[in-house]
Amino acid sequence: MGVITLENEFAVAVAPAKLFKAYCLEIDTLLPKILPEHIKSSEIIEGNGGPGTIRKITFAEGKDLSYAKQKIEAIDEENLTYSFSLIEANVWKDAVEKVTYEHKFVATPEGGSICKRTSTYYIKGDAEINKDQIKDVYGKKTAGLFKAVEAYFLANPDA
Template sequence: MGVITLENEFVVGVAPAKLFKAYCLDTDTLLPKILPEHIKSSEIVEGNGGPGTIRKITFTEGKELSYAKQKIEAIDEENLTYSFSLIEANVWKDAVEKVTYDHKFEPTPEGGSICKRTSTYHIKGDAEINKDQIKDVYGKKTAGLFKAIEAYFLANPDA
């Protein structure tokens, strides 16, 4: 089994605590509202929202990814860190055992945030995946997610 590790930084014009709350704590209610064209639902299927919790995200029809299950590994509201593993999805079933995403939300001088994310892909056996494709495609998708959150809060500052 191989391991691929990628690091990304996403700059978002939303304060770190607000971004952390939206992305990590209010996922089930906020993301389907912000991205209804992509996310049909998000729900906890096991646990209480803390470490060990399993969340299922169902995407709208016609997307490459129809669902994903995440396991919360760690959550630290005080230090604005959050870690979850993608443990089940209908893509990469034969190549990837799991992907762990570690996030750290930090302030920018302008009052926004930088989300520093390390993604660790645990590859099954001798399967091969294209590191550049992952970085390009999934980096762009995550950047789009953060931009949608930013746009939501810019349009709804009291939310």
């Protein structure tokens, strides 16, 4: 089994605690509301929202990814860290065992945030995954997600 690790940073004009709450704690209600053209639903299918919880995200029809299941690995509200593993999805099922995402939200001097993310891809057997494609495609998708969250909070500052 091979392992690919990528690191990204995403700048967001939303305070770290607010971004953490939205991205980590309120994802099931907030993401389908912010991105209805991409996310049909997000729901906890096992657990209470803490570590060990399994979440299923169902994407809108016509997307390459129709669903994904995540397992929450750790949540630290005090230090604004959050990690989860993508444990099942309809893409890469023959090539990737799981993907673990570790997030750390830090403040910027302007009052916004930087989300520092480490993604670790656990590759099955001799399967090959294009690291540059992962970095390009999924980095852009995550950046787009954070920009949508940012736009939502800029338009709804009391949310």
